[in-house]
Amino acid sequence: MTGPDANMPQNNGQGTPQNTAQDTGHGVEQNELSRRDFLRRAAGASAIALAGAGLAAVLLDRQGPPASDAATSAKGLGDFSMAELRGKPGRMAIVRSEVRSRVDSGNAQPDRKAMLERALTALGGLGAFIKPGDRVLLKVNAAFATSPLLGATTHPDLVAAMAGLCLSAGAASVALTDNPIHSPESCFALTGIAEAAAKSGARVILPNEALFAPVSIPPSGNIGGRLIRDWPALAGAFKGVTKLIALSPVKDHHRAGASMTLKNFYGLLGGRRNVFHQDINGIIAELALLVRPTLCVLDGVSVMLTNGPTGGSLSDLKAMNVLAVSTDPVAADSFGMELLGRAVTEAPYITLAQTAGAGSADYTTLNPQFLDLGA
Numbered sequence: 001m002t003g004p005d006a007n008m009p010q011n012n013g014q015g016t017p018q019n020t021a022q023d024t025g026h027g028v029e030q031n032e033l034s035r036r037d038f039l040r041r042a043a044g045a046s047a048i049a050l051a052g053a054g055l056a057a058v059l060l061d062r063q064g065p066p067a068s069d070a071a072t073s074a075k076g077l078g079d080f081s082m083a084e085l086r087g088k089p090g091r092m093a094i095v096r097s098e099v100r101s102r103v104d105s106g107n108a109q110p111d112r113k114a115m116l117e118r119a120l121t122a123l124g125g126l127g128a129f130i131k132p133g134d135r136v137l138l139k140v141n142a143a144f145a146t147s148p149l150l151g152a153t154t155h156p157d158l159v160a161a162m163a164g165l166c167l168s169a170g171a172a173s174v175a176l177t178d179n180p181i182h183s184p185e186s187c188f189a190l191t192g193i194a195e196a197a198a199k200s201g202a203r204v205i206l207p208n209e210a211l212f213a214p215v216s217i218p219p220s221g222n223i224g225g226r227l228i229r230d231w232p233a234l235a236g237a238f239k240g241v242t243k244l245i246a247l248s249p250v251k252d253h254h255r256a257g258a259s260m261t262l263k264n265f266y267g268l269l270g271g272r273r274n275v276f277h278q279d280i281n282g283i284i285a286e287l288a289l290l291v292r293p294t295l296c297v298l299d300g301v302s303v304m305l306t307n308g309p310t311g312g313s314l315s316d317l318k319a320m321n322v323l324a325v326s327t328d329p330v331a332a333d334s335f336g337m338e339l340l341g342r343a344v345t346e347a348p349y350i351t352l353a354q355t356a357g358a359g360s361a362d363y364t365t366l367n368p369q370f371l372d373l374g375a
Contacts, residue, residue: 076215077233077268077291080244082129082327090328090359092368093122094335097301097321110301110321113161115373119325120165122369129294130243132170137241138162138202139293141248141264142178142193144310145186151302152311154247156192158299162247163202177205177237178267211236212270215290223285223356232270233290243294246329250300250336252308252316255280257347259309260336261296261329262288284349288330288358296332298324300339324368330359331366338363 085091095118097110120126130136140154148155163174176197180187184206188194197204205211212232219225238244246261253259255277265287266273276283300322307316320339326332330353337344344350344361354361 092326093119097373138176156196160196163200251304281349285352288353328359331363
């Protein structure tokens with residue numbers, strides 16, 4: 001199997017037919033908050049931070065780079081974590097912002113770029129992770145052809161901010177990708193991600209059959225080697241990539257309990273991936289071994305509390321005005337569960353991923369920095 005089944009109805013390499021309803025540095029003053037005060041203030045944030053998204057003509061890279069070598073099949077999609085942090089506790093910074101900066105259609109919008117910069121500064125600056133000449137891939141969530149107002153996909157402001165910061169740090173290139181459920185062109189356009197990429201100098205890699213190659217996950221603990229075995233994955237998008245950053249919203253998920261960083265990696269699979277719904281926690285835990293990111297950004301500005309992962313109504317969202325940056329995707333998701341008001345046990349894949357050695361299911365073990373961007 002070398003790619004998605006082109007004969008599936010409106011599958012677009014995603015694995016779920018379109019008529020399925022759900023697929024489902026340093027240097028600045030740090031106002032440190034206690035974890036309790038931070039979460040209390042975040043939970044009390046007011047109006048949902050939303051902004052209208054206009055559509056514009058943008059250039060999309062419909063070809064992308066050539067497919068990876070077949071050797072990828074035996075070793076997933078790669079480990080892009082920082083070598084000096086491997087085997088050590090991850091790092092994490094969590095920023096809360098007052099509603100500020102921009103007003104669209106009467107709704108105040110927190111400044112995601114300022115929040116991102118503050119978190120990165122607390123971790124030593126983006127230069128600690130992105131070096132001159134790096135080729136950066138952003139894994140976005142563009143699963144649905146919906147407005148960013150609905151919180152089901154990565155917000156375009158976050159895409160533009162991270163892409164711009166990477167290029168300013170000296171990255172040779174920034175690309176972004178996902179393998180959406182609906183038409184890729186429609187998803188990247190309607191979510192505002194394509195326009196954000198074009199304006200910031202990033203390149204969109206749309207999935208096509210030539211970019212998929214079979215991958216397998218070696219066993220780690222009691223995870224791996226069972227589900228992702230010679231399965232088509234978006235390996236071609238990783239050709240030449242030196243750093244990987246995941247940009248994920250915080251959402252309810254009717255099957256998995258939550259959709260955050262690890263579930264975002266589901267968009268790297270092709271084929272009839274809906275078969276994995278029978279073991280949704282097992283597959284998400286294996287995704288934690290499929291690829292190891294350099295950084296994870298968890299966007300909790302507007303959190304989808306109900307009817308995930310697609311949502312569809314502003315009433316599904318709650319303004320939390322929080323953004324977390326971590327080197328540990330499992331820890332990031334454990335924090336996301338707190339934003340959802342749920343126990344980690346309600347998303348069993350988080351503990352399974354920890355058992356497999358992919359990260360910590362208790363984000364507090366990272367001693368995260370809690371920061372307030374201010375009013």
